[in-house]
Amino acid sequence: MKTQPTTRFVPHTVDGKTRMVPITVDTPAPPRDWDRLILNGVTGIAAVVLTASVVWSTASIGDLLARAVIEPAAYGAAVVFDLAWIACMAVEWLARYDEDRAALPRKAGNVALIVAMLAIGAHGKIAGYWEIGIVGALVSGLAKGLWTVVIRHQTPPLDQRTRAWIQGELADAGASLALIPVRRQLQRAQAQVDAERAALATGSDHGSADPDRPDESADDPDADVLAIRPGALTTKDAVRIAWDSGVRDDDEARRYVAKVTGKAPSPDTIARYMRLLRKVAG
Template sequence: MKPRTTQQLVPHTVDGKTRMVPINVDTPAPPRDWDHLVLNGVTGIAAVVLTASVIWSTASIGDLLGRAVIEYAAYGAAVVFDLAWIACMAVEWLARYDEERAALPRRAGNVALLVAMLAIGAHGKVSGFWEVGIVGALVSGLAKGLWTVVLRHQTPPLDERTRAWIRGELSDAGAGLALIPVHRKLQRAQAQVDAERTALGQGADRGSTDPDRPGESADDPDAEILELRPRAVNTKDAVRIAWDAGVRDDDAAVRYVAQVTGKAPSPDTVARYMRLLRNVAG
C-alpha cells in the first residue's frame, strides 16, 4: 500500500517547557473509493446534460416566442420554462426526508417539464421540422429523468418510524421559529404598556406627597407599581424599548430607563441614544 506523508503534533520539551510541535509521519494511504468517484462522474454528466437541456430549450422556445415579441423578452421568458422544473427538483431534494412535503414539488416539477416539452414541440411544428421538435423535447425529459435517478440514489432509505421522528423534530424547530416574531410582538406591546403606565404614574405622583391610599400601609406594595427585573436590559436596549413604545421626551426616557435597569442612567447617554433614534427615524 502506497504511504503518504502527513503532519502530526507531538509534545517536545526544551529546558523544562513542553510544546506541541508538528512532525512528518508516513501513514498508509486509504484505498481509492471507486463508488464515490463513479458517483461524482455521474453527477458531472448529469450537470452537463442539464446545461445542454437549458441551452437547447431556451434557444428553441426563445425562437418560438421571438415571432411575436422582441428577442430579449422572448429569450428571457424562454429560460423560465426550464428553471421552473429545475427549481422544483431542487426543492424536492431538500424535502427528501419528508415524502409528504416532497410530493408537491415533484408534481409541480413534472407539470413544468411537460409545459416546457410542449413548447419545444410547438417550435418544431411551426418551424416545419416536427421531428426536431420531438427530439428537442426529449432532451429536457432525459435531463429531468437523469437528475431524478441521481438524486434518488443519494437519498438514504428511511423507515416510516424514522420519518415520523424527523417530522416531529422539524415540527419542534418550526414552532420555535414561529414563536420568535410572536415574542417580539408581545415585547413591543408590553413595552408600550409599561411606558404608558410609567408616564401616568409619574403624572399622578406630582400632585400628592403620599401616593399611598388612605388605609394602606406605607410598606404595602402599590398596585400601580410594576414589578420589573433590574439589570435585565442595558441602557441602550431600554431606550430602544421606550422609543418603540412611543416615548419621545428625553426626561421620560430617563425615568423609564432607570425603572427598567434598576439604576439611574446618565441623562447625556440617554439623550445621545434618543438623538440617534431621531436621526434614523427622520
C-alpha cells in the same frame, strides 16, 4: 503501499514547559473510492446534460415567443420554463429524507417539465419541423430523468418509523423557529403598552386638572394616576420605556425610572443605558 503526508500534534517539552507542536509523518493512503469517483462522474455528466437542455430549451421557446414579442422579453421568459422544473428538482433533493414533503416538488417539477416539452414541440411544429420539435422536447425529458436517477440513488431508504421520527424532530425545530417572531411580536406589543402607560402617568403628573386638596400632602400620589406596578420593571426596561416616550435627558430619565420602579437608580447606570440607546438610534 502508497503513503501520504499527515500532520499530527505531539507534546514537546522545552525548559520544563510542554506544548503541542505539529509534525508531518507518512501514513498509509486509503484505497481509491471508485464508487465516489463514479458518482462524481455521473453527477458531472448530469450537469452537462442539464446545461445543454437549458440552452436548447431557451433557444427553442425563445424563438417561438419572439414571434409575438421582442427578443429580450421572449428569451427572458423562455428560460423560466426550464428553471421552474430545475428549482422543483432542487427542492425535492432538499426534502429527500421526507417522502411526504418531497412528493409535492416532484409533482410540480413533472408538470413544469411537461409544459416546457410541449412548448418546444410547438416550436418545431410552427417552424415546419415537427420531428425536431419532438427530439428537442426529449432533451429536457432526458435531463430531468437523469437527475431523477441521481437523486434517487443518493436518497437513503428509510422505514416508516424512522421517517416518523425525523418528521417529529423537524416539527420540534420548526416550532422553535416559529416562536422566535411570535416572542418578538409579544415583546414589541408589551413595550408599546408600557410606553403608553408611562406616557399617561407622566402626563397626569404634569397636567392634572384636579390639584391636591389642602388636606393632602404634595408628596402623596394623586388618586387619579395609575401606578405602573412599582418594582415590576427593571432599570433597563424603564429606561427603554422612557426613551420610547421621547425622554432624552439623563436626569429626566433617572427621575422617571425612580418613579416607576420605586427605587432611586444609579446615575452611572442611567447614563450607560442612555448612551447605548443613543448609539443604537444614531
